[in-house]
Amino acid sequence: MSIEIVNVTKRFGGFVALDDVSVSIPSGQLTALLGPSGGGKSTLLRIIAGLEHADTGRIEIEGLEATDLAPQKRNVGFVFQHYAAFKHLSVRRNVAFGLEIRRRPKPEIRKRVDELLELVHLEQFADRLPSQLSGGQRQRMALARALAVEPTVLLLDEPFGALDAKVRKELRDWLRRLHDEVNVTTVFVTHDQEEALEVADEIVVINDGRIEQIGTPDQLYDEPANDFVMRFLGPVTQLGEHLVRPHDLEIVTDGSGAAAVAGRVTRIVRVGFEVRVEVTTEDQVVLVTLTRAKFLSLGIETGATVSVRIVPSGGAGVGRQIRAATVQTS
Amino acid sequence: MADRTAPARTRGPSRYVIRLVVIAYLFFLVAWPVYLVGKNAFSDGFENLRGIIEDPDIVHALNLTITVAIIAVVINTVFGVGISLLLVRYQFPGKRLLSALLDVPLSVSPIVVGLALVLVYGGRNGWFGPTLESAGFQVIFATPGIVLATVFVALPLVIREVVPVLEELGDEQEQAARSLGANAVQTFLRITLPAIKWGVIYGVVLSLARSLGEFGAVKVVSGNVLGETRTATLVVEENYLNFDKGGAYATAFLLALVAVACIIVVSVIRPKEDR
Structure with a gap:
């Protein structure tokens, strides 16, 4: 050392x-x-x-x-x-x-x-x-x-x-x-x-x-x-009780599925190769980052009704169950 | 010179009015009176100058003034740079008080300075004087007293020039030098001193000019003994009062010449884009 x-x-x-x-x-x-x-x-x-x-x-x-x-x-x-x-x-x-x-x-x-x-x-x-x-x-x-x-x-x-x-x-x-x-x-x-x-x-x-x-x-x-550390090292967003990276989320248009949360697309911003989509659920605003190709294949626009879920292949390391205290502050 | 500051130019007649006012002001306040001193000094050609150069007492007075000025400038430079470093680089209780105290010599009348020094160092009744005198060291009515008075009145000049330069410089270069292996003395000589060089030189020139011209404080502490403790400024006064106007003007001219020459030389050699 x-x-x-x-x-x-x-x-x-x-x-x-x-x-x-x-x-x-x-x-x-x-x-x-x-x-x-x-x-x-x-x-x-x-x-x-x-x-x-x-x-x-x-x-x-x-x-x-x-x-x-x-x-x-x-x-x-x-x-x-x-x-x-x-x-x-x-x-x-x-x-x-x-x-x-x-x-x-x-x-x-x-x-x-x-x-x-x-x-x-x-x-x-x-x-x-x-x-x-x-x-x-x-x-x-x-x-x-x-x-x-x-x-x-x-x-x-x-x-x-x-x-x-x-x-x-x-x-x-x-x-x-x-x-x-x-x-x-x-x-x-x-x-x-x-x-x-x-x-x-x-x-x-x-x-x-x-x-x-x-x-x-x-x-x-x-x-x-x-x-x-999670917040400081990169962008984060909140989905239900989970603190996740926006790129570990995905948008599905064909209705439900396990652990998917329904919401409405309220904002779409394209920055270079990535597209940032804001989905407003019942009680949260969730940020989802998609590649441009993925975004185009979904064919969504502002006002569309979609579901958001954590990418299944993300594995154990993805997302953190956040403590009650953190939920209150954010 | 003034034209070089190009931006924010005022167009039209107001620009010329402002220039005219400034030039007229400086002309009547500074240039014309100083010029007249020179003119009067040479009213009989070089007679007046020859007169003072041939008078051994006046030559002694000029020598004394130069000696005192040089000693005072050396002392003020060493302590001035030291105090500036202390003020800018270190935090200590009473720092603001010290800073305020350093302006006292500029705000107090030199004659008060003279009286104060006599009270402390006076040979008979002074607070410290008799002790020094019994040790064989006379201060008041001798050269050390004149040096002391001159140092006192010119004390803040180096400091006021160096402090802003040090502040602007910051201490990163010094820290870099330390991390590269330089000790305190090496850092000061190789990094700090070259960086504040022009501030120090300007302070030295101002101190020198001030020291050559000091009158009030010196008059009190010197005793004004002809051929012994009479300095050049005292000669000017004495000759003037004794209706030897030629001698007075000639001596005054020499004093002004040295001081003005110093300032001109420095402003010519000082790099243009220094700050």
């Missing part, structure tokens, strides 16, 4: 950012800390980096007791949401910073920086200033800078949060490939469940300063530990 976090608590004034959190983050993997804003995930990352100090608890990085270690002695690479580029230094000097601090010989620095710039595809920008780069390029530079010191762990705090949707998606794929190439233990913070599901080997869901669930993307999606 690479990073051990044991009983960590952190308060900011009266606000409890982390409440007795313990996690083991495995070596060599890409782990996501996922959760809503203000849930404590960035605080946890900053505590691992030594940029914040935990009120109580212990941190161990690759067997090294790091609880009271200054950030510069932890050998972690940290990437900030807003790049934290050294504005007065060229791209090359930015990447070389950690090596210059370590007083490595000049030729070695030069060679290593060239390798890293090639890795992040910034060779031709080496002599530019950060202000002359785009957001995505700056973040790649920040990554190269963090990797230059050969950190034991690489920590990324909402690394793509400040970028536009298209660049974010490109960088996401790129980060995954980079990780497979470099293989350094990586932890990244995100509030975007799609990002976490797509990139991470393992996801730690954090909410209200507590850990809700730890698992692989599949485990989290198929077997959410509670309603919060």
Whole structure:
């Protein structure tokens, strides 16, 4: 186990950012800390980096007791949401910073920086200033800078949060490939469940300063530990007593069947390849997502009377019997 | 210079009226009076200037002023940057009080500053002065007192220039440097200082100009002894009162020249897109 976090608590004034959190983050993997804003995930990352100090608890990085270690002695690479580029230094000097601090010989620095710039595809920008780069390029530079010191762990705090949707998606794929190439233990913070599901080997869901669930993307999606995780990881809707994913529901037009609920189609929205159908039953509005082909074969339109049921092949993992308390709140 | 701020242009005559008002205001308040000082200094060609350069007492006064100004600027720069870092990067009780206290030197009349310093460091009746004096260190009526008074009046200038720059800079770059292995000193020298460079330089120039021109506080604490503790500004006053107007104007011209030159040099070399 690479990073051990044991009983960590952190308060900011009266606000409890982390409440007795313990996690083991495995070596060599890409782990996501996922959760809503203000849930404590960035605080946890900053505590691992030594940029914040935990009120109580212990941190161990690759067997090294790091609880009271200054950030510069932890050998972690940290990437900030807003790049934290050294504005007065060229791209090359930015990447070389950690090596210059370590007083490595000049030729070695030069060679290593060239390798890293090639890795992040910034060779031709080496002599530019950060202000002359785009957001995505700056973040790649920040990554190269963090990797230059050969950190034991690489920590990324909402690394793509400040970028536009298209660049974010490109960088996401790129980060995954980079990780497979470099293989350094990586932890990244995100509030975007799609990002976490797509990139991470393992996801730690954090909410209200507590850990809700730890698992692989599949485990989290198929077997959410509670309603919060289910709701946070993807769209949900309610059918009777069940909390289900809209794509695990199907619409039947030929009347009844086991566990089918009758209703009227009140809204149809088409987004790209999927069609979202709102069916109003006696006491609920149920959202059903269909493929376009399926939708066309049904031939329904607004106002049609239909039945909704859980896809039979969905198996045991689909849907959650929700507790009475949750029904009231939703 | 002013034309470069292109957007939100006011069209039509009002634009020219506003310009005219501003130019006339600055002309009558600043440019014309300063120009007249220069004109009077050279009313007899270079006679007046030669006069002050050949007077050993005035040369001593000019030297004293420059020495004091340089020492005061160095002290104010070191403490100014330190206090700015303290104010922006750290939370502590009494922070707002400290911030308010730093404006006192700007709001209190320099002559009050002088009197206050005499009360504390005065050789005979001061609170701390006699102790220092018995240890062989004279403050009031000596160079240390002049430095002290000058440091006091120019205290906030570096801080007020550096604090906004530090605030805008944020601390992410510093944190990044720390996580890359830099210690506090390396982070300051390699990251923070280059980033606040222009704020510091501007603060230094303003402090220097202010230190060269300080009059009230210095007059009280220096004792105004000819050839010993009389500074350039005191020479101007003394000559003026003694009907040596030529000497007064010439000295005043030198003082103004150095201060204005500093500010012009900095605004010329300062990068245009700094902020």
